[in-house]
Amino acid sequence: MTELAPHRGYLDRLAEGTVPFQRCTACGAAVFYPRALCPACGSTGLDWSHSAGLGTVHSVSVLFPRDAPPYPVVLVDLDEGFRVMSTVVDVPAEQVRIGDRVRAHVEPDGPRVVFTVLTGDGEGSRA
Amino acid sequence: MTGGLRGAAAVVGVAESDLGEVGPDRYAIDLAAQAAAEALGEAGLTTRDVDGLFCAIAGRGMAPLDVAEYLGVRPRYTDGTMVGGSSFVSHLHHAALAIAAGACEVALIVYGSTARSDSGRGRLAMGPPELPSYEAAYRPRMPITGYALAAARHMHEYGTTRADLAEVAVAARRWAMLNPKAFARDPLTVEDVLAARVVSSPLSTLDCCLVTDGGGAVVVTSAARARDLPRPPVYLLGAGEAHRHRSISQMPDLTVTAATESSERAYAMAGVGPADIDVVQLYDAFTINTVMFLEDLGFCAKGEGGAFVSGGRIAPGGDLPVNTNGGGLSYCHPGMYGIFTIIEATRQLRGEAGDRQRPGAELALAHGNGGQFSSQVTAILGTERTL
Ligand SMILES: [Zn+2]
Numbered sequence: 001m002t003e004l005a006p007h008r009g010y011l012d013r014l015a016e017g018t019v020p021f022q023r024c025t026a027c028g029a030a031v032f033y034p035r036a037l038c039p040a041c042g043s044t045g046l047d048w049s050h051s052a053g054l055g056t057v058h059s060v061s062v063l064f065p066r067d068a069p070p071y072p073v074v075l076v077d078l079d080e081g082f083r084v085m086s087t088v089v090d091v092p093a094e095q096v097r098i099g100d101r102v103r104a105h106v107e108p109d110g111p112r113v114v115f116t117v118l119t120g121d122g123e124g125s126r127a
Numbered sequence: 128m129t130g131g132l133r134g135a136a137a138v139v140g141v142a143e144s145d146l147g148e149v150g151p152d153r154y155a156i157d158l159a160a161q162a163a164a165e166a167l168g169e170a171g172l173t174t175r176d177v178d179g180l181f182c183a184i185a186g187r188g189m190a191p192l193d194v195a196e197y198l199g200v201r202p203r204y205t206d207g208t209m210v211g212g213s214s215f216v217s218h219l220h221h222a223a224l225a226i227a228a229g230a231c232e233v234a235l236i237v238y239g240s241t242a243r244s245d246s247g248r249g250r251l252a253m254g255p256p257e258l259p260s261y262e263a264a265y266r267p268r269m270p271i272t273g274y275a276l277a278a279a280r281h282m283h284e285y286g287t288t289r290a291d292l293a294e295v296a297v298a299a300r301r302w303a304m305l306n307p308k309a310f311a312r313d314p315l316t317v318e319d320v321l322a323a324r325v326v327s328s329p330l331s332t333l334d335c336c337l338v339t340d341g342g343g344a345v346v347v348t349s350a351a352r353a354r355d356l357p358r359p360p361v362y363l364l365g366a367g368e369a370h371r372h373r374s375i376s377q378m379p380d381l382t383v384t385a386a387t388e389s390s391e392r393a394y395a396m397a398g399v400g401p402a403d404i405d406v407v408q409l410y411d412a413f414t415i416n417t418v419m420f421l422e423d424l425g426f427c428a429k430g431e432g433g434a435f436v437s438g439g440r441i442a443p444g445g446d447l448p449v450n451t452n453g454g455g456l457s458y459c460h461p462g463m464y465g466i467f468t469i470i471e472a473t474r475q476l477r478g479e480a481g482d483r484q485r486p487g488a489e490l491a492l493a494h495g496n497g498g499q500f501s502s503q504v505t506a507i508l509g510t511e512r513t514l
Binding site for chain 2: 058
């Protein structure tokens with residue numbers, strides 16, 4: 001279906017607690033950020049989907065504000081095949097590494113999607 | 128069309144405005160006008176001769192109208208292409224196309240900014256965002272965090288080190304120490320860069336460009352008319368443009384910029400390759416820019432940029448002079464630096480670069496960058512002998 005207000009569609013789905021993205025019905029591309037046409041093939045056939053929330057840190061930069069604690073900004077590749085900017089909230093900023101496996105969480109007030117680091121046997125902060 | 132563009136147009140006048148910090152009473156457009164007057168003056172031309180206007184000013188959506196009115200220029204061809212700091216190299220390409228097509232004969236490319244003075248008087252250069260953002264909620268500090276994410280990935284994939292990046296800052300400073308117009312001329316060491324405060328890892332304050340005021344202007348005309356003007360013409364031999372993203376999270380590969388495409392187009396038009404280039408002026412907003420652009424412009428292989436810039440290779444006395452004015456890192460950076468790559472390339476090819484002159488320079492590459500490694504525009508300029 002054609003999405004005429006993709007940002008609204010994104011916010012509505014985010015408010016329901018999912019991590020939304022679009023899937024092109026013509027070429028199969030995972031599309032993020034949400035759009036009115038597919039940037040891979042030009043089709044307007046984009047269906048909403050949501051991610052299982054698992055991904056891998058592709059890059060990380062730690063910001064050091066003068067008057068606040070450091071925090072990481074990351075690019076995460078979701079397993080469904082799209083990349084988002086986000087942050088990691090459960091480990092000290094300087095411990096986030098490229099290649100870390102991470103899980104998404106929707107923060108209702110942001111609204112935004114943040115990540116926690118997966119350890120070998122599941123969730124939890126890395127020592 | 129582009130087959131006939133090589134050597135069809137030439138730069139015949141260049142100038143900066145006052146640079147550094149010009150104080151609270153002067154505006155971006157004043158600096159643009161100061162530079163325009165001087166560039167036209169050295170070209171032996173006046174605003175009355177200008178029939179093509181190319182300009183961009185941050186935050187001014189109708190900059191060509193502002194500038195034309197202020198200067199009293201009545202253009203028959205106008206181009207306000209705004210692709211960030213690469214805009215003016217893009218303008219150079221567009222001006223040559225317009226001149227070759229007969230749409231104008233004397234093109235003025237012009238820029239001004241009071242980015243440094245603005246910070247002290249609460250003037251805001253940018254309005255509110257006009258598009259939804261899928262990045263802002265995570266508080267990246269832009270543009271530095273975008274470049275930092277690319278740098279982190281480059282270090283991860285290729286083993287590039289912070290010391291490699293620091294070599295870029297040191298080389299720029301050593302060039303700036305030879306340029307009386309440069310803003311930062313104190314000696315700088317790799318250790319200084321590594322010890323500086325990290326803003327957005329891996330980049331420290333000394334991996335970042337300056338924030339200065341400044342304007343610039345470039346006058347371009349047909350090759351035929353250029354030969355009747357006072358200064359030796361500097362010919363546009365090739366130009367190429369490319370962009371594939373705006374937001375850093377949409378960049379297809381964080382370690383490869385669209386400069387691979389823009390330079391390929393420029394080299395093909397000019398009929399030269401990287402090995403032929405005598406002097407390189409590229410947009411060094413951050414130290415990682417120089418490393419990645421030297422790779423993407425073909426001066427070394429992908430991943431070898433860190434090693435390439437080490438040991439003073441791009442500094443005074445090195446094999447490849449890069450950013451001989453001191454660059455955005457040490458000479459000036461008013462926000463959209465691209466025009467200064469053309470100005471310095473022109474001076475090198477005229478043999479006017481003083482203590483920083485590359486003897487016998489015949490071919491120069493000027494490369495502009497806009498956004499966050501987004502818009503890439505490459506120009507190759509040459510002397511009469513290279514035609
Ligand atoms: Zn598609």
